[in-house]
Amino acid sequence: MTLALLVRRSLRQHLLSTVVTALSLAMAGGLLMSVWVVRKQARETFTGQTGAWDAVLGARGAKLQLVLNALFHLEASAGNVEFSDFEAIATNRAVALAVPIAVGDNYLGYRIVGTRTNLFTEAEASPGRRFVVGKGGRLFEDGYREAVVGSFVAARIGLKVGDTFKPYHGLSFNPKEQHEDEYLVTGILEPSNTPADRVIWIPLEGLQNMTGHAAATATDVSAVLVKLRSPIAGQQLDLLYNKQGNRLTFAWPLGAVLSQLFDKMGWFDKVLELVAYLVVLVAAGSVLASIYNSMSARRRDIAILRALGARRSTVFSAIVLEAAAIAGFGMVGALGFHIAFLSVAAGVIRSQTGVVLSVWSWDPILVAAPLGLVLLGALAGVVPALKAYRSPVAENLVPES
Amino acid sequence: MPVLEIEELKKAFVPPGGTAPVPVVDIGSFSLEAGEQVALSGSSGSGKTTLLHLVAGILAADSGRVRVAGSDMTSLGEAGRDRLRAESIGYIFQTFNLLQGYSCLENVLLGMSFGPGADVAHARSLLGRVGLADRLDYLPRQLSTGQQQRVAVARAVANRPRLVLADEPTGNLDPSNARQALELIRGICTENNAALLLVSHDPAVLASFQRVVSLSELNRAARKEVAP
Numbered sequence: 317m318t319l320a321l322l323v324r325r326s327l328r329q330h331l332l333s334t335v336v337t338a339l340s341l342a343m344a345g346g347l348l349m350s351v352w353v354v355r356k357q358a359r360e361t362f363t364g365q366t367g368a369w370d371a372v373l374g375a376r377g378a379k380l381q382l383v384l385n386a387l388f389h390l391e392a393s394a395g396n397v398e399f400s401d402f403e404a405i406a407t408n409r410a411v412a413l414a415v416p417i418a419v420g421d422n423y424l425g426y427r428i429v430g431t432r433t434n435l436f437t438e439a440e441a442s443p444g445r446r447f448v449v450g451k452g453g454r455l456f457e458d459g460y461r462e463a464v465v466g467s468f469v470a471a472r473i474g475l476k477v478g479d480t481f482k483p484y485h486g487l488s489f490n491p492k493e494q495h496e497d498e499y500l501v502t503g504i505l506e507p508s509n510t511p512a513d514r515v516i517w518i519p520l521e522g523l524q525n526m527t528g529h530a531a532a533t534a535t536d537v538s539a540v541l542v543k544l545r546s547p548i549a550g551q552q553l554d555l556l557y558n559k560q561g562n563r564l565t566f567a568w569p570l571g572a573v574l575s576q577l578f579d580k581m582g583w584f585d586k587v588l589e590l591v592a593y594l595v596v597l598v599a600a601g602s603v604l605a606s607i608y609n610s611m612s613a614r615r616r617d618i619a620i621l622r623a624l625g626a627r628r629s630t631v632f633s634a635i636v637l638e639a640a641a642i643a644g645f646g647m648v649g650a651l652g653f654h655i656a657f658l659s660v661a662a663g664v665i666r667s668q669t670g671v672v673l674s675v676w677s678w679d680p681i682l683v684a685a686p687l688g689l690v691l692l693g694a695l696a697g698v699v700p701a702l703k704a705y706r707s708p709v710a711e712n713l714v715p716e717s
Numbered sequence: 718m719p720v721l722e723i724e725e726l727k728k729a730f731v732p733p734g735g736t737a738p739v740p741v742v743d744i745g746s747f748s749l750e751a752g753e754q755v756a757l758s759g760s761s762g763s764g765k766t767t768l769l770h771l772v773a774g775i776l777a778a779d780s781g782r783v784r785v786a787g788s789d790m791t792s793l794g795e796a797g798r799d800r801l802r803a804e805s806i807g808y809i810f811q812t813f814n815l816l817q818g819y820s821c822l823e824n825v826l827l828g829m830s831f832g833p834g835a836d837v838a839h840a841r842s843l844l845g846r847v848g849l850a851d852r853l854d855y856l857p858r859q860l861s862t863g864q865q866q867r868v869a870v871a872r873a874v875a876n877r878p879r880l881v882l883a884d885e886p887t888g889n890l891d892p893s894n895a896r897q898a899l900e901l902i903r904g905i906c907t908e909n910n911a912a913l914l915l916v917s918h919d920p921a922v923l924a925s926f927q928r929v930v931s932l933s934e935l936n937r938a939a940r941k942e943v944a945p
Binding site: 326623 | 731767773775776795796799800802803804807810812814815816817818819823826827830831832835912
């Protein structure tokens, strides 16, 4: 009871420095937790975001670029795949489903992807979940100038069923490069929380035959999304396309390919982590400095407490507990900052990649980081506590008569 | 058995800028019985506060013996002295030394908590006894000087100490408040049968005591200092 009273009153007496220090710890703790959670969730979500697909077939090039282009609608296409190659893999007995995609156009900066309707009817958006067209809409019909719009794009640019639009050439928006072809929006996809939400889908032939596209490559596709009948089929096709062949790249298994992305970003990860740790250390230093700097103002109170019979250990414990309490308050705020940081990061990642991070998901770091920081705060309190421990009583009481 | 016994107590300090220790307290023998009230007179620099600090165990003696309520203060370690002070000694300061961030009640409770333990009912009753029943939650700065000294008195006697030390307890009070504070301290000590050692250089205060000891006579170090 005595220690609790001493800590409570001291926090109240030094309210401003308590609040400022707790806030700095809150930001540090929030940043640390967010960096950790974003990193972990991004890796898990990206590598688990391959939907029902097991592999991607594309032009000869880097597997990572192929996967990012075909599944995440990022990066440029490495090149084209002849239609006969698509037909070959689609009829391969090891393949359960093969769906072609073609890219090369955009509408107001949002990528237009040509494909076939079986992408929506036979494949899954994510494991166990199919694409759903919103109420009042329908899928486009192969061969028609019709489009189905991803939910994110529809929300951003306000496209709705019945609207028409003219695509622009290239993957980046250039107002001077608009095609003459006009497309009718027949449906808006329900949010699937996948990169498909950030894309406008049109029939494969629509993109292949868009006015101004080269006639020589009009039947080519950009990539083929592949679902295998069994894992061993992946090894067979890997051998066929990557080792024996030299025209095409078979990106498989997708999880391993995507993990390269995070391996490449490893240095950035480490820098971010280091920054978070440094911020935490600075915040812990601020606990030390704030209490230490107030020690001269506290000398009298400490001397009075000692004159009343308080032991050195009591004074020491009260200051360490005070530092821990400041850190504790900071950690309550840290959870709030974490939610705020993560919401912003999730928004940015979703708008850039279509990958959705969960702001409210549980992670052990949400307990470990606050506990660690409270411990660090208590440790930071040891230095001023030692000063209080050694503080002479008689000198800090009334002047000698 | 005396509540306070002092034998050959010595304390010296090295003055600022000096090298050799200068004796401040050098007392041959002094004792105080339970319930006895003694005034200690002395001029500034005569070692009054140092003597009280030695008796309270706030300062450690260089040599000699101080026994409080049967315990040898000078043979105890610091933690032991803290415990003995918390349980057996009440200390009233000239500047009251109330904790400014704590209410009147909390000041008294804190005084108790380092000794036998906080007793809210007893603390309330004591503050009522000193006329502050309606000021329990007031902070010291919200009280008059006289009221602050009354809180300090309540805090000093809250643990029913065997020995009460009062260092110029009326020094910061006007004559009316000084008289009331003195009556309060002496009255409560009498009620509790506590020995009182009160330091003052106020002639009016000294005149009210049956036994007045001059520190310049008691303290050989002070005698040396004043000698030509």
